[in-house]
Amino acid sequence: MDELRRRAKELLEASSVKVVIGYENGTDGKTRALFIENPADAGKLVFDSRCIMNLAAYITKHEVKSKGKMAIAATLPVMRAIVQLASEFQVNDNNLLVLGITPESKMIEFKDLTEVETFVHQYQIEIDSRNKEMLDRIEKMTPSERWDFWIQELTPCFKCYACRAACPMCYCHRCTVEFNQPQWIPVPSSELGNLEWHIMRAIHLAGRCVDCDACYNACPLAIPLNLLTKRMLLDAREHFGGYQPSLKAEHLMSTYKPDDKENFIM
């Protein structure tokens, strides 16, 4: 990705941005996030199919944001997350420059977030076939079977919150689980408590999740918790006509329209 490295170097030399967020080679053939402030380090940037971590999780992190204007190497899922974050007033054109990487691995430097939005709207979020099949299988289960399935999958969860930490949309300074008056979700790992945590997180993502699978990729126990968020995404489409991350979004869970279907209530 020579163009990416070249552009990162130029931006830092000109001080147009203070930090470039991209990927570097990590341990065991993986890639990981890289934060460059020195133009000389731009050579460390890499990009290929291994780069699936959603770097947008870092643009709301205090130590990164406080460096000044950021530039970010953004694949399509990262771009979607950025647009959604912008619609929630977490980033704007003043503090973020997007170096987009198309699905064909070409670099596009977007002038502003509106251009990013236009690009993102060309593509629909599609659930991949393997997960689609799993979702269909669960759909066919009886409520009791479904309960057993989720208890079995979620009981091993030890509440490390890696899913929350890796998700670009989970940027709350104080998460719901971190309140104790009242303690909405129990702290210790337990059968019911784990269900409550994952269901609550999925619901908080309704209308916001960009289906990047960061949560699943982060989970040390490879729990298929992204099935919940994908189901939420499909439900949003079915009941509320779908959504695309948009700068001037009417957020799904906070917008009421008179023609909203209520067939699941009555």
Added chain:
Amino acid sequence: MNIDGRLVRKESLEKLFKILKANNRTIVGPSQKNGRISYKMVENYEGITSEYIQTTQSPKEVAFPRTEKILDYSKNADGMTVKGINADDIPDIVLWGVRPCDTMGMGELSAIFNWDYRDEIYNSRSSRVTVLGFSCGKSDEYCFCTSVGGNPGNIEGSDILFTQLGENGDYLAEIITEKGSQVVSLASDLFEKAENIVKGKFLADVPVRFEKEQVRQNLEKYFDSEQWVAQSLKCLGCGACAYVCPTCACFDIQDEAHGKSGSRVRCWDSCGFSLFTLHTSGHNPREVQSQRWRQRIMHKFSYMPDRLSVYGCTGCGRCSRACPADMNILDHLISIQEVTV
């Protein structure tokens, strides 16, 4: 010390398992789910996963469960009835398939739970565990046991240590403790006489990557370094590293109420969470992630050796394998060793 070494044929392992089961032993061993390996109760030998360099979760749960009741209470007309834990309710466990780094880790965990105040709940559990360790024939780039005082054939912490003598080979079984002898006595036919087996050549080669004393000394002067911010930029602040670590023991205490009765539980916690040191007033001594990352390293490599005379790390590499951000503690320790402060 003369360790009793025996030869155990490859096929005998399954026989040993069955004999233990026939003697009503609860066996906890590495078990695979979703491509990750955790320690679970296993009923059949087939349930044990054996092809791995290291498991995803550590075996610390047998002595330090993720959620554990420490008392029950119940409000009634006369007042409050509070009941503690009955040690008799704690089962005896055979822990099957533990790497030498983890067996060393049990000693470090025990140091935390026994310094000054002795945690008898922890001790009741750990004393009921019989550890069947398995030496490492292979290692990967995440392993660094030899840098923290361990080695792939370390007997410390095992009751019996099995070393496979080459790929598909039979095993050398070192009977280290009385508990180990008790296991042998249940299946003495399976533990044959061993002829001068040198286990060293069957162990993995784990090169020493840093000098822990040098790291500890450097850390004394490193507290205010700007490097902590640079090192921790990637860190997302989850608890994965603490939870998979065999020696991390930080915990929370929570009450669970159900009407007039309930219980108090102890559960895992992590110094990496922002909530860990947050005062009710809103003041947080460790407000940003770089301070919390620093605490992790300093506690394991400086404070613990100082107060408890043990390092808080066994070099098992799990934290780096589990970390969603690839923080790789080994990289950081090497850079701390090389720093000129």
Added chain:
Amino acid sequence: MTDNIYMPYQMKVEKITWEAPGVKTFMLKFINEDDQNKFSFSAGQFGEYSVYGTGESTFCIASSPTRKGYIECTFRQTGKVTNALSNCEEGSIIGFRGPYGNVFPIDEWKGKNLLFIAGGIALPPMRCVIWNALDLRENFKDVTIIYGARTVKDLVYKHELEDWKRRGDVKLITTVDPGGESPDWKGEIGFVPTIVEKVVPSSANTIAIVCGPPVMIKYTFPVLTKLGFADENIFTTLENRMKCGFGKCGRCNVGKVYVCKDGPVFTLAQLNELPDEY
């Protein structure tokens, strides 16, 4: 299991005193007489007080070890557990684990002058050592107490302040923040560090014990240093998030120190050795 270190003593709330807005003092008696007889503690130590079903909270033991038969704690309604404690009535049963922590080295202070400086809700940890000293009054030379709060209403232990004022052998100076005085307020007006500067206590052969909110402490220490107090002769107590109370849960670990075991009593000299993480 005989030695469950997590098992609290069962305590009955014998008496509740409403000290100030949101601040209450509980007098607690052990339900089990055997526990009562075996229990002892020293000034400076703290405990974990619990409401079963809600959780535990950390406060010092605010009564003096010289007074047997009960212990007292004072707390402000701030979070989940303190709110639940605040809802307790006389006769309620709560749990108490302790005593934990280190102690004020009162024996080493014999023959010296004592200067107590406290602010707001931080008088409770000091009250323990003040009464301890006053109950052994002949062991010490001059005793001075400087205590301030934001407003007159926020002064705690109001009746005891009267006791101390009336005693002939204690010099008591009370103050409220500028703007916090009431029309009939006869004490000083000014922040505690300012009043300390005004009083100019002598540092000769004197031990200073300071407890207060972080901002008060931050400005009081330099005043004492300027007055000639050595760092080893200035004592304070640290407050930290705590859970277990005995050095295992990790929360109160600051540098090489566990506040619940090596503290909460520290000298300024010891504090200066600690990293700035408290």
